[in-house]
Amino acid sequence: MQYSDFPSIGRQISKLGFGLMRLPKAKEGEETIDRDEAFRLIDLAVKSGVNYFDTAYVYHGGDSEAFAKEALSRYPRESYCLATKLPGWVIKEKNATPEQLFNEQLEKCGVDYFDFYLLHSVNRDIWKVFDSANAYEYLKEQKKAGKIKHLGFSFHGDLEFFIELLDKYEWDFAQLQINYYDWEADNAKSYYKALEDRNIPCIIMEPVRGGSLHTLNDEAKAVFAELGDASAASYAMRFNLELHGVLTILSGMSTYEQVEDNLKTFAECKPLSDKEKDAIEKANILFRKNFAVPCTDCKYCVETCPAGVNIPACFKAYNEYNKTREKVDFNKEYDLIPEEMRAHNCIECGACSEKCPQKINIPKMLKKPAGLSKGE
Ligand code: SF4
Ligand code: SF4
Structure with a gap:
């Protein structure tokens, strides 16, 4: 050492x-x-x-x-x-x-x-x-x-x-x-x-x-x-x-x-x-x-969310998708997130973004995995 x-x-x-x-x-x-x-x-x-x-x-x-x-x-x-x-x-x-x-x-x-x-x-x-x-x-x-x-x-x-x-x-x-x-x-x-x-x-x-x-x-x-x-x-x-x-x-x-x-x-x-x-x-x-969302998985945002969205997990799935552009790579991660914690549950209150040290516009970026999961 x-x-x-x-x-x-x-x-x-x-x-x-x-x-x-x-x-x-x-x-x-x-x-x-x-x-x-x-x-x-x-x-x-x-x-x-x-x-x-x-x-x-x-x-x-x-x-x-x-x-x-x-x-x-x-x-x-x-x-x-x-x-x-x-x-x-x-x-x-x-x-x-x-x-x-x-x-x-x-x-x-x-x-x-x-x-x-x-x-x-x-x-x-x-x-x-x-x-x-x-x-x-x-x-x-x-x-x-x-x-x-x-x-x-x-x-x-x-x-x-x-x-x-x-x-x-x-x-x-x-x-x-x-x-x-x-x-x-x-x-x-x-x-x-x-x-x-x-x-x-x-x-x-x-x-x-x-x-x-x-x-x-x-x-x-x-x-x-x-x-x-x-x-x-x-x-x-x-x-x-x-x-x-x-x-x-x-x-x-x-x-x-x-x-x-x-x-x-x-x-x-x-x-x-x-x-x-x-x-x-x-x-x-x-x-x-193709690094889409600069999330570091620090989880500072997680407890803030009134809708219970697992924000870093949603971004992880979206980042995996962006590496290959294969939907299967997105699904591999996204399917692990319980339905009630997925991106579409976001009510866009904005409370999470205040906590994010990476300055990510979280509600805006969550639309990406939410859309992808619906096949958009
Ligand atoms: S903007 Fe969406 S993800 Fe962020 S705290 Fe509000 S409901 Fe949760
Ligand atoms: S606070 Fe920002 S960097 Fe940390 S887990 Fe949430 S979205 Fe990712």
Whole structure:
């Protein structure tokens, strides 16, 4: 395992961070975690040197923090770093205070302090909620009291506002969505540079874009296959491993094989050859051609929907269709969604789009799978 070593952080952090957002599930379609299998994944990661674990109040419908306690309390507290996040939309919806949620999180995670604590999924609107709840000031106090070691935020807003936040407040780190697809397409490179210019450590999230840079499409996959038998995900990880100033790269691993594959990539840490860089560029172009909906399966929208639509599952089916333009590939995924959770149930209230970090116009895009299922 490779480690980052920032003087401002004061300890070595494994370059591979374990995101506790896409753990194996006890039952398909539900968010409860399959404890036994998930423990196996965590134990393999710990044994191989991973020491950074990232959860959040909302992951796995609230089960992720409870799982973090069960999984990590089997290890000495000082042997791992635990990160969690304060969700502005929960403050708003529950009319809760940052203090209430923070104390609930300490209790749920079974810890006295968080190594890393983030304001979650910040953009201009969410910041207004944090601002009126004095969240930043409250968290600074917790840092002074030793309950937070490092304070930062994850960001999904516009660049101008990102820079404004960096310059107005004191941050120990920031978390950004960086991968070879978003580097140009979503201007991730400018956000990264803003951190680099200020010497603020960067944590990378979505390095394989919710798995889509692993599954890709046949044409893009063929580009990597020509280079050998390394996984498509390993190229996406290595693209990010080339970046300086990165504290850790979070991977939301769901299977034992994914953990093994990542461990191999992060143990070798091989710099990309020119040929491999060209292949990434080529695969990116081929993949973008028919990547219809940039959904990362984060599920932030799911609980909002009054109609109970399984939004990410509908988009997954539609993205599968776009890879081949074969209706059978759409049906394979869409048939798994219960009738009452399919796209046609959307009443276009728009509540979900406010939550979407990828800024997808969800009701508009849902019309695509809804139409396809009716043969339009
Ligand atoms: S716009 Fe449609 S999918 Fe989105 S929350 Fe409203 S009903 Fe659900
Ligand atoms: S539609 Fe947006 S909020 Fe919903 S799962 Fe996809 S990326 Fe996340």
